Amino acid sequence: MSRIEKSIDISRSPEEVFSYVMDPSHMPEWQESAVAARKLSDGPLAVGSRIHVKRRIGRREMPMTMEVTELVPSRSWHFHGVDGPVRGDVQGTIEPLDDGRRSRLTLSVDFESHGIGKVLVPFVVKPHIRKEMPRNEEHLKELMESGAR
Numbered sequence: 725m726s727r728i729e730k731s732i733d734i735s736r737s738p739e740e741v742f743s744y745v746m747d748p749s750h751m752p753e754w755q756e757s758a759v760a761a762r763k764l765s766d767g768p769l770a771v772g773s774r775i776h777v778k779r780r781i782g783r784r785e786m787p788m789t790m791e792v793t794e795l796v797p798s799r800s801w802h803f804h805g806v807d808g809p810v811r812g813d814v815q816g817t818i819e820p821l822d823d824g825r826r827s828r829l830t831l832s833v834d835f836e837s838h839g840i841g842k843v844l845v846p847f848v849v850k851p852h853i854r855k856e857m858p859r860n861e862e863h864l865k866e867l868m869e870s871g872a873r
Contacts, residue, residue: 726834727834728834728853728857729831729832730831730861731828731830731831732828732865733821733826733829733865734828734864734869735825736827736868737820737825737826738798738799738819738827740868741827742797742799742818744864745829746769748761748762748763749761749762754860754863754867755856755860756856756860756863757852758777758778758779759778759779759780760776760778761777761778762775762776763775764776764789769792770795771792771793771795772792774792775791775803776789777789782848786808786810787808788805788812789807789808790803790804790805790806790814800817801815803815805835805836808841809837809838809841810838810841810845811835811836811837811838811841813835815832815833816829816831816832817829817830831857833853833857835850
């Protein structure tokens with residue numbers, strides 16, 4: 725596995741960034757390929773919670789289910805795909821900057837492939853994500869800093 729990792733500084737507190745990023749309904753607002761996302765369980769997001777995400781990669785829409793495997797409020801998380809030919813493995817960390825007035829968000833993504841995913845991941849998915857991820861982080865920064873969240 726070769727992870728794709730990108731960081732960005734955001735002029736918002738770690739709590740604000742974490743709250744926004746951890747709300748699945750916001751995914752389509754800041755992630756280009758996210759068509760829809762929703763929690764599959766009631767209550768707050770916690771270890772064991774599952775999220776259904778539909779992404780558009782090229783001309784295809786790919787539904788997937790992600791499970792929360794680690795969650796440290798305002799600090800870090802780890803989601804792992806549990807179904808489909810392409811299963812994302814997403815880790816995120818938020819470091820406080822300037823006494824907590826700003827944050828450094830680092831996202832790290834890799835993929836597990838099954839069946840047709842063995843072809844899709846290296847030739848379609850990873851190249852797409854390498855291009856999209858920096859744009860997603862910039863868009864998140866713009867949304868968070870403009871207050872349009």
